[in-house]
Amino acid sequence: MLQCILWRDSVDDDIQIFKLNTVAYGTKPASFLAIRAIHQLAMDESFSYPLGLETILQDFYVDDMISGGNSVEDLRKWCSNSPDVLREVPEAERESFLKLDDGSDVTKALGLIWEPHRDKFLFTFAPQIGVGKHTKRSVLSTIARCYDPMGLIGPTLTRAKIIMQRMWRDKLHWDESLSQPLESAWAEFCKDFATVGHATFPRYILQPNARFELHAFCDASLQAYGACIYARSFKDTADEVHLLCSKARVAPLKTLTVPKLELCAAFLLANLLR
Template sequence: MCDIERMFHQFHVKAEDQDYLRFLWWDDGNFQAQSSVYRMRVHLFGAASSPGCANFGLKHVAAQGHGHYSETTIQFIERNFYVDDGLTSVATKEEAIKLVKEARQLCSAGKLRIHKFISNNHEVLASIPESERADSVRNRDLDLGESQIERALGIKWCIVSDQFHFRVIVEERPLSRRGVLSTVASIYDPLGFVAPFVLVGKQILQQMCQDKVGWDEPLSEELKPRWESWLLNDPTGPQPLTPNHILTMKSSVVLPPPGEFVKEDLYLRKRWRKVQYLANEFWTRWKREYLLNLQQRGKWCKTQRNAKINDIVMLMDNSLPRNEWKLAKVTKVYPSEDGIIRKLELLISDATLDDQGKRVNKPVYLERPIHKTVTLLEAE
């Protein structure tokens, strides 16, 4: 990834066209004084014509390189630039080093300077003069595995892992058609990498349009749980302690791997498959045998303690795999006519904190029936 320095200012405007770029200037910002009239001799930032003119000039520079540079370099200059930002990928580091060298030479012939180079390969970076590298990579060592996130045409790119990252921060908006549209439209994903995730939100919006819901009407009781579930679909949030944490000794979220794991896998030498089989067996028995003991029903048992504010509970959802159940704190109870609590308001846990230990995201509150929760820690 690279950038063309001050791209618009590198292309001159014909003398007969400079009157279209006239502007007034007051010395020292004194609007009472006589203004001066100036004309831009180069294309300026902010003019609607500048990107097109600069792009035409860049393609002209690339065309001058035919017969002198490789076709890969020519195509990179012609097709892999979005205004002044260049982005491409090649199969080997040798190709990358050659591409950088020829691209710099070709652009230099057209009085253009390509700089701010970024690569996920330290040998490619080493072949580039330090002054031509991006400031963010000059003092970092990729071999140390330092996390580094750069923006590639608006999308976050992790250089070390060579992966695109997406983080959706949901701001507090009304639970209405207008709020749903604002949230769904705020996810920037021009290439459709997270389309399966966004599709669920769009389907909810589509249903509201089909039902002819007003822009400021609240979500229906049918759509509200679906919308709240979609907002909480965060695999990086805090999770309950599960057998997988015990067997793999990992505190981070580990989603079930693809494939089926059978009893015969116990006798394979690959410990990984053995661990996955044991984790699945543990999870199945834990839900069937231990979890039910925590969630006793008053119909068959003696009178139990009612849920109270500040109880710590776990949200049950048998459709989710292991490690996907949410923790929550009871913030409000709704007693029925007989005094038994059958409905709760919950504050969903969120481990995203800033350097001062404060929440980054807005608190999320949900209402759930008590039979969808399991009490883990009772409030005093």
């Protein structure tokens, strides 16, 4: 894409210089420039809008923003888990909801399905079962559709990745039908996934004005290793523990001993905690 053009209608005319003064998509620095421009605008106006500066620097992912507040007065958003907030927002300016089969009203928050009424994240994806023969391409397509950046259903997806690794080990072509053992393993996974498709996780995992702890665990087997972090908040007699995030890796095809895999799990946990 041309950013600077030198032009003249004839050899007798002076050269005119045309420069593109907007951020154009498709160039290598486009993503950086777009974010950098937003940050610069926030810093230039930080004196007048200090809260805006904090929000832009911390609550943006590329050009999408998701934020919140500690009270109803802090929020003026189109979608909220508080009916008191939405009461002051005109109907036309509210976020439109998607309707699930069970009647729940949900919306999307950075790719995750969020039900504001119960303030929970939902996983509603269910793989197709019994539609012809499965191939490595269809299996990978199913796994790729499971968007779980926090690892809330990590143990389930790890089972699928182990099956996928077996396909690579057997050197299957992309559109080659699965062998009987792989077909049976994938069918069993799809059947079990139907129950996970209705799993819910609370968005807010703390208690107001409570003490807070992180509890981290890691482990390994010959097939995979992983790490998880739980958040514990407690005050008086109230004690709540919720899964915060997790990460898992399939063990490499080159056989490693369990102690080495456990070291890999510990390293994964250290990075996750950091």
